[in-house]
Amino acid sequence: MTNSKYREFSLHTRNEDIKNIGDKTFDVAIVGGGITGSGIANILSENSISAVLIEKNDFASGTSSGSSKLIHGGLRYLSGGHIVLVRELIKERNYLLKNLDIVKKIKFDVLTGKSQWNRHEIKFGLVLYSLLERKFKMPEFYSNNYRENSGVDGYFTYEDAMTDDSTMVIYNIASAYNNGTLCFNYLELSHFKEYNGYSVLTCFDKINKKDVIIKAKLIINATGPWANRVNKALGLPENAMMRLSKGVHIIFNRDYFNIKNALVFRSGIDKRQLFLIPRDHVIILGTTDTFVDSPDDFSVNNDDVEYLINSAKNLFPFVDKNDVIASYSGIRPLMGKGDNPGKISRDFKIVDYGNVITVFGGKLTDYRSAARKVLKIIKNKLKIEVKSRNMPYINYSRPDKDQVEFIISHECPVYVNDLLRRRLPVLIYDPENAENFKNENIDKLSGLIGD
Ligand SMILES: Cc1cc2nc3c(=O)[nH]c(=O)nc-3n(C[C@H](O)[C@H](O)[C@H](O)COP(=O)(O)OP(=O)(O)OC[C@H]3O[C@@H](n4cnc5c(N)ncnc54)[C@H](O)[C@@H]3O)c2cc1C
Numbered sequence: 001m002t003n004s005k006y007r008e009f010s011l012h013t014r015n016e017d018i019k020n021i022g023d024k025t026f027d028v029a030i031v032g033g034g035i036t037g038s039g040i041a042n043i044l045s046e047n048s049i050s051a052v053l054i055e056k057n058d059f060a061s062g063t064s065s066g067s068s069k070l071i072h073g074g075l076r077y078l079s080g081g082h083i084v085l086v087r088e089l090i091k092e093r094n095y096l097l098k099n100l101d102i103v104k105k106i107k108f109d110v111l112t113g114k115s116q117w118n119r120h121e122i123k124f125g126l127v128l129y130s131l132l133e134r135k136f137k138m139p140e141f142y143s144n145n146y147r148e149n150s151g152v153d154g155y156f157t158y159e160d161a162m163t164d165d166s167t168m169v170i171y172n173i174a175s176a177y178n179n180g181t182l183c184f185n186y187l188e189l190s191h192f193k194e195y196n197g198y199s200v201l202t203c204f205d206k207i208n209k210k211d212v213i214i215k216a217k218l219i220i221n222a223t224g225p226w227a228n229r230v231n232k233a234l235g236l237p238e239n240a241m242m243r244l245s246k247g248v249h250i251i252f253n254r255d256y257f258n259i260k261n262a263l264v265f266r267s268g269i270d271k272r273q274l275f276l277i278p279r280d281h282v283i284i285l286g287t288t289d290t291f292v293d294s295p296d297d298f299s300v301n302n303d304d305v306e307y308l309i310n311s312a313k314n315l316f317p318f319v320d321k322n323d324v325i326a327s328y329s330g331i332r333p334l335m336g337k338g339d340n341p342g343k344i345s346r347d348f349k350i351v352d353y354g355n356v357i358t359v360f361g362g363k364l365t366d367y368r369s370a371a372r373k374v375l376k377i378i379k380n381k382l383k384i385e386v387k388s389r390n391m392p393y394i395n396y397s398r399p400d401k402d403q404v405e406f407i408i409s410h411e412c413p414v415y416v417n418d419l420l421r422r423r424l425p426v427l428i429y430d431p432e433n434a435e436n437f438k439n440e441n442i443d444k445l446s447g448l449i450g451d
Pocket of ligand 1: 032034054055056057061062065066068069070071187188190222225226230245246329361363364365
């Protein structure tokens with residue numbers, strides 16, 4: 001039991017909630033506990049629609065903890081002519097900046113010069129970006145030759161936003177749970193059948209090692225890169241437009257690069273756009289963009305690390321792979337054709353298959369737009385009235401003190417790693433201290449299941 005204003009949401013309540021499901025038929029079952037599924041759970045909970053969310057591993061254990069963690073309008077997408085997408089992303093970014101304390105402003109220096117972007121094109125792009133923000137500002141150019149012979153003549157500075165992707169998922173999940181929506185981690189959809197006009201989902205409870213039956217009128221497939229695989233299990237066709245692309249990030253100590261703002265630069269190998277992003281105790285360098293066949297291909301291999309290191313060498317000749325202190329990767333669910341993953345649109349697509357609605361693709365930044373669009377489809381199918389203006393919002397935040405205890409009883413981590421990787425997440429922003437952190441909190445962590 002806890003004294004906070006929020007409901008207890010822990011391993012204990014998870015197991016109790018599973019026991020109490022009984023014969024209930026939900027209006028909606030959401031499969032997938034990443035940003036897409038958690039945003040949908042949240043907006044349904046705000047509309048008091050009876051729903052349940054199931055996630056096969058921990059919440060945010062898929063792509064939604066493997067992103068660059070930016071809430072951005074996508075300056076780069078302007079060169080592909082995606083003006084409508086950029087306008088929508090900027091609108092969402094501004095809403096999140098204003099309303100969510102885990103979204104903060106971040107300044108980027110975007111480099112220009114022979115090895116980088118054309119100064120006039122960047123200037124034009126930034127003018128357009130600021131017009132789409134409705135805050136016109138003439139971009140200022142700062143000359144700086146960075147390093148002799150590096151082909152850089154200067155940079156422009158602009159502002160976007162950043163967050164922690166997994167914390168954003170957890171906040172949506174906790175918010176939905178507090179509004180009455182059941183959310184289960186470590187519960188995997190394995191089989192499905194239709195019965196008397198509703199769907200019967202057989203799910204495997206990975207903690208208690210037993211099947212759990214969930215009945216629902218509608219299913220939302222929000223499984224990101226696993227969307228085709230889950231649709232197949234639901235007896236639906238695979239969508240040939242869906243492609244998977246792996247993105248790897250590598251992490252260095254904060255003082256390894258002497259930069260104040262985040263840096264947008266072009267790879268010295270193939271001129272792709274890369275970022276260096278200072279965060280807490282570290283600097284994150286990313287990312288790769290390579291097609292993969294399987295959504296489970298999370299591996300960070302030597303080629304990925306070498307590519308990132310060699311891409312940065314033109315500007316930072318001292319970069320060495322032995323100085324990498326951690327790494328992570330995520331799989332982008334993309335919708336489109338072509339041989340170059342970087343050129344495929346980052347927009348999402350919702351496909352209505354009758355009683356299964358699938359969300360393909362999308363970004364962290366516009367998860368609220370996806371949730372509102374799904375809600376509209378549900379409204380028509382269930383023939384109910386709904387509210388969506390300014391939704392979903394987040395009705396949850398952490399206290400400043402005693403966070404570890406609070407998270408254990410309000411955010412349902414099951415394993416120690418759930419806390420260290422996706423709730424705090426020390427393993428990303430202070431990996432060298434993760435062991436100390438564990439030792440210092442050993443008593444509090446004893447409520448969780450090992451690693
Ligand atoms: C390298 C990289 C960088 C990115 N950077 C940014 C960025 O800076 N800003 C931005 O806005 N976007 C960014 N994105 C995009 C964004 O991260 C993703 O589009 C988004 O996280 C996808 O979320 P999702 O919920 O759809 O998928 P996921 O987060 O993958 O969630 C799907 C979930 O479904 C679960 N699941 C699968 N099968 C089952 C089953 N059978 N039963 C139950 N659960 C199941 C999985 O375990 C998973 O947790 C980036 C993506 C990548 C890969």
